[in-house]
Amino acid sequence: MSSQNLVLIIGGTGAQGNSVVKALVADGKYSCRVLTRSSTSESAKALSSLPGVELFEGDSYHEPTLRQAFSGCTYAFTNTNGFALGEKAEIYWEIRVYELAAEFKVKHFLYAGLIYASKLGNFDPKYRTGYLDGKGKVSDYISAQPTSPMKWSILTSCLYIEGLNELMQPFPRPSEPDTLTTPSTSAGCSTPPLSNGLYLNVATEDISWADLASPFSSITGKKAIYMDVSLDQYFSFPIFPNPEAKVTNEGGNLNDPTLFTIRENFWNSWKDNL
Numbered sequence: 560m561s562s563q564n565l566v567l568i569i570g571g572t573g574a575q576g577n578s579v580v581k582a583l584v585a586d587g588k589y590s591c592r593v594l595t596r597s598s599t600s601e602s603a604k605a606l607s608s609l610p611g612v613e614l615f616e617g618d619s620y621h622e623p624t625l626r627q628a629f630s631g632c633t634y635a636f637t638n639t640n641g642f643a644l645g646e647k648a649e650i651y652w653e654i655r656v657y658e659l660a661a662e663f664k665v666k667h668f669l670y671a672g673l674i675y676a677s678k679l680g681n682f683d684p685k686y687r688t689g690y691l692d693g694k695g696k697v698s699d700y701i702s703a704q705p706t707s708p709m710k711w712s713i714l715t716s717c718l719y720i721e722g723l724n725e726l727m728q729p730f731p732r733p734s735e736p737d738t739l740t741t742p743s744t745s746a747g748c749s750t751p752p753l754s755n756g757l758y759l760n761v762a763t764e765d766i767s768w769a770d771l772a773s774p775f776s777s778i779t780g781k782k783a784i785y786m787d788v789s790l791d792q793y794f795s796f797p798i799f800p801n802p803e804a805k806v807t808n809e810g811g812n813l814n815d816p817t818l819f820t821i822r823e824n825f826w827n828s829w830k831d832n833l
């Protein structure tokens with residue numbers, strides 16, 4: 560594969576990176592090296608069948624692997640996984656990835672960021688959200704870097720529209736089972752940014768809470784309402800088996816006091832439309 564326009568993709572097998580890889584190789588202008596822990600996962604196999612995609616098996620959070628993966632790449636798109644890492648490790652690894660990209664003379668570094676919820680909420684502790692704040696802090700770090708010789712762009716998305724089938728799915732109202740209630744909103748998906756030194760805010764739809772409910776009514780024929788529920792009410796819906804679980808899948812770190820629980824990690828910035 561020519562290394563002329565080779566893009567290192569971190570998180571390429573995931574919901575966000577997957578679309579980025581497909582878009583980048585669609586017209587043959589770029590080729591992608593997708594770093595993945597498993598080249599036999601369904602997502603990895605599907606990507607590797609595309610012309611211009613090569614898989615690179617290894618751990619994205621391991622410096623020797625990153626060094627090998629960056630070799631020969633001229634661009635990078637990186638979506639570190641804050642849900643897997645926790646805030647502290649995500650900050651470390653994404654900054655390290657940025658530094659390695661610069662060391663390997665990448666021309667343009669594209670970072671998949673998220674809003675800095677604490678900062679947007681004037682550091683009111685109720686807005687602390689590990690997976691948002693981690694990416695927000697890294698975005699602040701990157702945006703303080705020079706735009707030459709390595710260009711950078713930050714793509715700030717929000718909840719994927721697919722979240723309406725998952726975290727934001729409507730449930731029958733307990734007191735009125737024929738009524739669907741949808742407890743939260745907002746959606747985004749990504750395309751690769753092209754502009755140097757810019758935050759690119761991306762969303763599929765900007766929609767009000769009430770407007771989100773009405774399509775459910777017209778499609779299902781059932782009454783649908785938006786309810787401003789409390790966190791306790793939200794977690795009474797069968798979305799998360801254990802809202803007190805720590806948000807990380809890095810075994811052995813569960814006593815890390817910087818990790819957030821699911822209950823702590825999500826809701827107030829959405830609820831208050833930060």
Ligand SMILES: NC(=O)c1ccc[n+]([C@@H]2O[C@H](COP(=O)([O-])OP(=O)(O)OC[C@H]3O[C@@H](n4cnc5c(N)ncnc54)[C@H](OP(=O)(O)O)[C@@H]3O)[C@@H](O)[C@H]2O)c1
Pocket residue numbers: 569570571572573574575576594595596597600603619638639640641642643673690691716717718719722808
């Ligand atoms: N859910 C949303 O609505 C949303 C919206 C915007 C941003 N985000 C952010 O996107 C990031 C997650 O990306 P995604 O939504 O594309 O996730 P995803 O669909 O769950 O995919 C997870 C990605 O992370 C990679 N990964 C590397 N090491 C991992 C590990 N130890 N454990 C789990 N996965 C690991 C996976 O690669 P392999 O399995 O191939 O190694 C895969 O590419 C998070 O930081 C999240 O905050 C999420």
